[in-house]
Amino acid sequence: MSLNTIEQNRTRQSLTDYDEIWLFGYGSLIYKVDFPFIEKVSASIKGWQRRLWQGSHDHRGTPDNPGRVATLIPAGKATCVGIAFRVTHEVFDHLDHREKNGYLRHEVDIFFNGSSLVKKGLVYIASQDNKAFLGHLHDKELAEHIHRSSGPSGENRDYVFQLADALRAMNVVDEHVFAIEQQLKNM
Template sequence: MSHDTIIANQSLHRFDGHDRIWLFGYGSLIWKADFSYIERRAARIHGWSRRFWQGSHDHRGTPESPGRVVTLVAEAGASCAGMAYLITPEVFDHLDHREKNGYLRETLAIEFKAGGHELGLVYIANPANAAFLGDASDADIARHIANAKGPSGLNRDYFRHLADALRELGEHDPHIEHIGQELQKITRVD
């Protein structure tokens, strides 16, 4: 699959006929809601872990030197905290463009922190996409993040915003915390 998933996402007809859809955000969608929404709620999904395994050729890196951003990886027993937004289908044109670098819309159950659940959508970059970087040590991921930048800014700013947003939600994500510890080591050396 190519980097650009806009056409693939536009061909998906999940939730056709619905005038409202829940969208789950687990990365920059937590803190950067640059789209219209009806409602916003803290939420989580089950069976998935957040990982810095996706390349960013268009926002936090370049085609020659991609940054690293988060995607979801299936993991039994895991859960991933984030933010859910109640949106209208018109928002997909913007979101499909924003998430075009390897992310596809998937359907899954969203559990709200305040109680209740709904079926909704999430953008996931799976290993079949051309921008997928995959697993690496926390130290290697931190070095990659520390050195990457793209049109949307420094990769380390993306990381910092995500870590801050998770703290504000009162959430503990060991993957993020371990990479943060490695980034602090790099910063002290720089």
């Protein structure tokens, strides 16, 4: 798979098949909402966990020194809490470009927290077979990698700090993100 997934995403789903489109955000889409939305609510998806295992060659790193950003890893009975945004078709021109570094749109069931409501929606996932995937490192090594990375969108460590703060504001405990945040604070 190419690093640039814009064209792949444009052909993955027919957005006109959706009466309403819900987008699930679990990383920077939680705290950097640079797209218009109709509605936003706390939500979750099942069978996935958030991990800082995706390389960022274009935002939080460079081609020579990619940063680390969140992706989702299949995880049996795990639940990943984030934000669901109700959006229009037009927002995907921007989002496909923003999430172009190995992320593909996938259809998922989105569970709306605090209710029994479940709707089909879309989420961007950078799977393990994409060229930008960096994979697992022990917490200290992962934090060291993040600490020395930066790109056009800023320091990689700021990504982790902003994500951790956003999760805390939502009353979400993410042991992985918080462990990396703590390692970074100790440096």
